[in-house]
Amino acid sequence: MRRTRYSLVVIALFALSLLITLTGCHKKVAPPPPAPTKTETPAPPLAVAPAPTVSLTVSPDAIEAGQSTTLSWTSSNATNVTIDNGVGTVESSGKRTVSPSASTTYQARATGAGGNTVAQARVTVTAPQPAVIPTVNPTVSDALFFEQNIKDAYFDYDQYNIRPDAQSALQADARALNQRPGIRITIEGHCDERGSEKYNLALGDRRANAAKDFLVGLGISAGRVDTVSYGKEKNECEAHTEECWQKNRRAHVVMR
Amino acid sequence: MSFRKILLFALLLSCALPVLRTQEQSPPTIRTNSSDDIILRPIPGEVIILAAADVQPASAEKSGELAEAIKTFNQVLWDDLSFSGFFTMAGKSFYPPYPIVRAEDIKYEDWSALPFKVTYLTAGTLDLNGGVLRAELRIFDMKQHVMSFGQRIGGDTDQVRAVAHRWADEIVYRLTAGTSMGIARTKIAYSSRRGNAKEIYVMDYDGYNQQAFTHNGSNNLFPNWGAENSHLAFVSFRTGKPEINIYSYKDGSRVAFPMFNTFASTPAISPDGARVVFSLRTPRGDADLFVSNLDGSDRRNITNNPAIDTSPTWAPSGRQIAFASDRAGGSSQIFICDSDGSNVQRIMKEGGDADSPAWSPDGKWLAFHWKPHLSTNYDIYIAEIGSGKIRQLTNSGGSDESPAWSPDGRHIAFQSNRNGTPQIYIMLLDGSQLRMITSQGSNTSPAWGGYFRRESDN
Structure with a gap:
């Protein structure tokens, strides 16, 4: 299972890089300029000039303030194309990165012998998300702070890899531990009742270690983190259901 | 042989069959071969039908004092011998209805009259002297009509089970020619x-x-x-x-x-x-x-x-x-x-x-x-x-x-x-x-x- 998942990720990454490479090549290989004509033949006079067309898109169409987005446009039968909101006169088709500080509707105007045409695209700008920083109340004891901020990491059956929800939990733990450098922890590895006692004791150790390694990777000093496996000897939940098994498959963080 | 005796013999044999049978239960997904080529429990060539007569007080006046110890000894010995898996245990209800205290008490003709042929018989006595338990135990060969072997085992009064286990191990060791040393004391x-x-x-x-x-x-x-x-x-x-x-x-x-x-x-x-x-x-x-x-x-x-x-x-x-x-x-x-x-x-x-x-x-x-x-x-x-x-x-x-x-x-x-x-x-x-x-x-x-x-x- 683990190997399959890794393989899928590898294949996906490869496909992505291939796509990027191909797209990049496509951009570089611009259409060759038209071969210079040897004899200038005057254009035949046009009875009715065709009306210009223009289209404008913005991607992404929603950003946070400070981020940027890309305007893309194409036009035809236009001698002049302009985009408002400070972009100015542009080539007949192209892209431009913009970084508006508030929601903006961009308008592209194409002017040609046949008249004017406009197209619009709107980008919504929102205020940036404030970083989630737990408010530090210096009057809160370490024990209470620990209880309020430290989360357990949960595992799949017979697995010890740190899945996404466990990563979030351990990231929160690391932030909290950074705020209280005096707190030292023990990570207890636990397993559900289904495996056998001997194997589960080793599996619990693997889980506790995986959680510790993750915290150390986030900058928590290894010396602050002890581990112990209880296998299935000290389970939180006794029912024979998946809900209960999931509660038991955990790296349980306790304060030393 | 009357029909009733044949029936009894068949019943007795059916007790012996589990000794020869090997496990056949398997989920269908698991390949198991036929049981013929795997001997899970080697047994001696012949089926041993073993009778375990109740041990008796060495003297009649101590029967009350020894009653509890004798009851325990007889149960432990029976369980040990049954669990060893070597023997077909002959049910006690078939035995001649008199106690065996000495070798002379065995009337071989009565045992020969049983609906099955007992191969060996264990019998013996318990005694209590000054807080010391003494057991005198014998195995009789019921074909040859002789005592095969015997043992005197002593112990404290709280060691009745240990004494019975030791005799069971001796029987297993001797009658199986050392196939097993007996597990009753393990x-x-x-x-x-x-x-x-x-x-x-x-x-x-x-x-x-x-x-x-x-x-x-x-x-x-x-x-x-x-x-x-x-x-x-x-x-x-x-x-x-x-x-x-x-x-x-x-x-x-x-x-x-x-x-x-x-x-x-x-x-x-x-x-x-x-x-x-x-x-x-x-x-x-x-x-x-x-x-x-x-x-x-x-x-x-x-x-x-x-x-x-x-x-x-x-x-x-x-x-x-x-x-x-x-x-x-x-x-x-x-x-x-x-x-x-x-x-x-x-x-x-x-x-x-x-x-x-x-x-x-x-x-x-x-x-x-x-x-x-x-x-x-x-x-x-x-x-x-x-x-x-x-x-x-x-x-x-x-x-x-x-x-x-x-x-x-x-x-x-x-x-x-x-x-x-x-x-x-x-x-x-x-x-x-x-x-x-x-x-x-x-x-x-x-x-x-x-x-x-x-x-x-x-």
Whole structure:
């Protein structure tokens, strides 16, 4: 299972890089300029000039303030194309990165012998998300702070890899531990009742270690983190259901 | 022979049949070959029909004083002989209705008149003198009409069971020509949860005389006997982490074995008593198997694999080790390797989840618990080394785990929660003579000790 998942990720990454490479090549290989004509033949006079067309898109169409987005446009039968909101006169088709500080509707105007045409695209700008920083109340004891901020990491059956929800939990733990450098922890590895006692004791150790390694990777000093496996000897939940098994498959963080 | 006698004989034979039958129960997904080529329980060439006449008080005036001891002795002897699996026990209701105190009390013509031919008869007396119990015990050859052998056994008044066990072992040893030395005096170590702690306990093989070996109030797991019952090794959380503990079983002293303060588990002492193999966390973060001397010196990583390696068991030769590992991906599987870690082989190609291998005393079989599919319940299986032939030994609906071989290789002890909390069970390999031998608390991880030295051989 683990190997399959890794393989899928590898294949996906490869496909992505291939796509990027191909797209990049496509951009570089611009259409060759038209071969210079040897004899200038005057254009035949046009009875009715065709009306210009223009289209404008913005991607992404929603950003946070400070981020940027890309305007893309194409036009035809236009001698002049302009985009408002400070972009100015542009080539007949192209892209431009913009970084508006508030929601903006961009308008592209194409002017040609046949008249004017406009197209619009709107980008919504929102205020940036404030970083989630737990408010530090210096009057809160370490024990209470620990209880309020430290989360357990949960595992799949017979697995010890740190899945996404466990990563979030351990990231929160690391932030909290950074705020209280005096707190030292023990990570207890636990397993559900289904495996056998001997194997589960080793599996619990693997889980506790995986959680510790993750915290150390986030900058928590290894010396602050002890581990112990209880296998299935000290389970939180006794029912024979998946809900209960999931509660038991955990790296349980306790304060030393 | 009257019809009634034929019927009785048929009934008696049907009691003998389980001795010859081998286990056929297997889920359809598991390939098992026919039972013909595997002898799970070797028996002597002839079926021995054994009669066990009640022992008698040595003198009539002590019958009241001895009544309780005699009742106990007769029950223990009967249970031991039945459980040995060697004999067809002749039901006591058939015996001539008079007590046998001396050899002269046996009237062979009465025994010949029974609807079946008793091969051997055990009989004897108990006496009590100055607080000392004395047993005089005899085996009679009912074909030759002679006494085959006898034994005088003494003991304290609280040793009635021990005296009966010793006589049972003597009978098994003599009548099977040494096929088995008798397991009636063997011990079983196990982990017993009573209250919050799991302590190591040791009991008689039949569940009597349960005694705590550890008293540290923490979790103590996975006991393992050293050669000739010299040591008990186990995992203890008494210092907070799972650590290897090795104690002398003779004087209770602790062998100085290193504390690793990480993760150490599932010790198994080598057949020569000099080395121990155990599971230990490596700097890589996984558990590998290490072999060291009994004091922890000369420690070597023999598996060196990034997977979990645990639950080792020695081959009786000491040249191979079986263990559980998740290196094949997914769940735990059983592997064997040489004692230096080379020549790793998986013992069966079927998947599922297996653990707790135990090598049979004759070296030919591995017992383990296994669930071929994801479920909460394990069953006990044995696989033949080399061929990989698999036999299912239990199928109870509960989870049957942690098999342990009796020293004569004819019996298996295991834990099962088939009746609720996990308890220790013993049975013959074919599933017959099943007995639940614990009931107090919850009891797991049985380890069957070796034979007791035969004093009569000295």
